[in-house]
Amino acid sequence: MTEKRTGRIVRVNGNMVVAETGSTIIQNEVAYIAHGAEHLKAEVIRVRGNRAEMQVFESTTGINIGEEVDFTGELLSVELGPGLLGQIFDGLQNPLPHLAEKYGFFLKRGAYTEALPDETTWDFTPLVKKGDILRGGSRVGFVPEKIFKHYIMVPFQLAASDLEVVSVAPGGRYDLKTAVAELKDRNGKSHSVYMQQLWPVKIPIKAYAEKLMPSTPLVTRMRLIDSLFPVALGGTYCIPGPFGAGKTVLQQLTSRYAEVDIVIVAACGERAGEVVETLKTFPTINDPRTGRPLIDRTVIICNTSSMPVAAREASVYTAVTIAEYYRQMGLNVLLLADSTSRWAQAMREMSGRLEEIPGEEAFPAYLESRIASFYERAGVVNLNDGTRGSVTIGGTISPAGGNFEEPVTQATLKVVGAFHGLSRERSDARRYPAIDPLLSWSKYKSFIDEKEVSYAHRMLRKSNDVMQMMKVIGEEGTSVADYIDYLKGEFFDFSYLQQNAFDEVDEATPADRQKYIFSFLYSDVLKRELDLPSKEEALHFFQKLRQLFKGWNSVPWKTPGFEKAEKEIRLVLDEKAHKKEEISA
Ligand SMILES: Nc1ncnc2c1ncn2[C@@H]1O[C@H](COP(=O)(O)OP(=O)(O)O)[C@@H](O)[C@H]1O
Numbered sequence: 001m002t003e004k005r006t007g008r009i010v011r012v013n014g015n016m017v018v019a020e021t022g023s024t025i026i027q028n029e030v031a032y033i034a035h036g037a038e039h040l041k042a043e044v045i046r047v048r049g050n051r052a053e054m055q056v057f058e059s060t061t062g063i064n065i066g067e068e069v070d071f072t073g074e075l076l077s078v079e080l081g082p083g084l085l086g087q088i089f090d091g092l093q094n095p096l097p098h099l100a101e102k103y104g105f106f107l108k109r110g111a112y113t114e115a116l117p118d119e120t121t122w123d124f125t126p127l128v129k130k131g132d133i134l135r136g137g138s139r140v141g142f143v144p145e146k147i148f149k150h151y152i153m154v155p156f157q158l159a160a161s162d163l164e165v166v167s168v169a170p171g172g173r174y175d176l177k178t179a180v181a182e183l184k185d186r187n188g189k190s191h192s193v194y195m196q197q198l199w200p201v202k203i204p205i206k207a208y209a210e211k212l213m214p215s216t217p218l219v220t221r222m223r224l225i226d227s228l229f230p231v232a233l234g235g236t237y238c239i240p241g242p243f244g245a246g247k248t249v250l251q252q253l254t255s256r257y258a259e260v261d262i263v264i265v266a267a268c269g270e271r272a273g274e275v276v277e278t279l280k281t282f283p284t285i286n287d288p289r290t291g292r293p294l295i296d297r298t299v300i301i302c303n304t305s306s307m308p309v310a311a312r313e314a315s316v317y318t319a320v321t322i323a324e325y326y327r328q329m330g331l332n333v334l335l336l337a338d339s340t341s342r343w344a345q346a347m348r349e350m351s352g353r354l355e356e357i358p359g360e361e362a363f364p365a366y367l368e369s370r371i372a373s374f375y376e377r378a379g380v381v382n383l384n385d386g387t388r389g390s391v392t393i394g395g396t397i398s399p400a401g402g403n404f405e406e407p408v409t410q411a412t413l414k415v416v417g418a419f420h421g422l423s424r425e426r427s428d429a430r431r432y433p434a435i436d437p438l439l440s441w442s443k444y445k446s447f448i449d450e451k452e453v454s455y456a457h458r459m460l461r462k463s464n465d466v467m468q469m470m471k472v473i474g475e476e477g478t479s480v481a482d483y484i485d486y487l488k489g490e491f492f493d494f495s496y497l498q499q500n501a502f503d504e505v506d507e508a509t510p511a512d513r514q515k516y517i518f519s520f521l522y523s524d525v526l527k528r529e530l531d532l533p534s535k536e537e538a539l540h541f542f543q544k545l546r547q548l549f550k551g552w553n554s555v556p557w558k559t560p561g562f563e564k565a566e567k568e569i570r571l572v573l574d575e576k577a578h579k580k581e582e583i584s585a
């Protein structure tokens, strides 16, 4: 494909540009529009005879009919190698702070910068020797990247071949343009291994032995999630919720506390200011587990709503490809996409420009399959060397008016393993996280005892039923027993499900503390028959208990203060249970 293939623009329709050419065109290949000194990146999204219909990743203002288009023959790809961690990229993998220095904060059209600087050197340690047989994804060595061993791997597209090591570089510092190993395939053809490789973003990286069913819980340290609606390592989940209900805050907390190695944040901003804020605050946050900057184990891909739609689409794919890359190193990676509705809207906009037959709410008919194939890139895998890695994907959805009956939410619910639905009612009541426990579900297993979990679910439903009933018939018509069930549910919500993001202890609860508290709540509060003869007494008792629990939640785990608070709570509880136990004894 060395011959230059060009075309001429015959139509411009927003970010969709059509070019006519005498050459063959490849579906999804990248093309550049030559507009004076500017070269605008585009992707061929449909081929019709001698016409290439392209989505342009930049504003097309001033682009004219007759201007030249150069086809590259390459699929939209990302650079994979050491130096990704800690970076903030746009959807086309341009480093943002880097560009900001060059062009001011807002990106200049057609300004592309290499994602990983060629000239940076990395301290390489070889892991193979001459004569070793390798395949795509095999580790030839490693370099230190932040706190990780970043493995240098045989290009993934060589997946099936037997590759013999002809030579390998001795330990030392090399840049990304220097080959660190030479390989020879069965046909005698040589292949060089560099510390950096390119990979097309729309194709999953599959240089692993097998994909497994996700079964290990991913600990987010958010009690409501881990205990009642867990996510598994390598699993998928979604967070639909109305505007302002707390989706972004929830994802930020998760990016900080989730027990994974690496977090990839794909921020397709709802508002322009939101992403700028992420860019400013993220680098200043410390990793609560390592004490080092959180950004050291994070990659941020961001787009604001003011960027062209095609760039938004690309960012989702760029993010998941980087996540898969680190999974190949045997790491647990969490990809957080906020908000996938923006991505779906980009699809809708391009589909409209292509004049495709619209589906529900004008989304394209392939919306469902695109969403499915995105989430399918999650998974826990056994790598060829026997180690294991995972990509977990969590995406927020922002349906208009918070109505979950819309196509993006519905398509996502069909494919994900857990659903954390935020409700306006909860967020208005400032019950954070505003995940509605009556609406949400998870197909994964929690680390909390199953029997205890299902009891808690039943209690919450019962409590809600009584509350709804009281709305109709009033408190007077409710029995004391029902009223106590109502109070138990409310108590469980306030003292366990809700978490105060402004309290440094309460904002993140480790798994063993969750197990301990949940068991306590189950056997000593929820299941316990309490001697509360009147509603006033019951109300007063649970108010007191709630205050005590609130205090307990702020006391660090396994400290004398923790034990002291527990003792006090047990005394209060035992007082109310005392009589009953005497009778039944
Ligand atoms: N866990 C939380 N604790 C305290 N306040 C929260 C929490 N979640 C959300 N909020 C409040 O709600 C506001 C909107 O949240 P945000 O995550 O931006 O909503 P969304 O992304 O759903 O539009 C936040 O600015 C904050 O004031």
Ligand SMILES: [Mg+2]
Residues within 6 Å of the ligand: 247, 248, 249, 270, 338
């Ligand atoms: Mg948001």
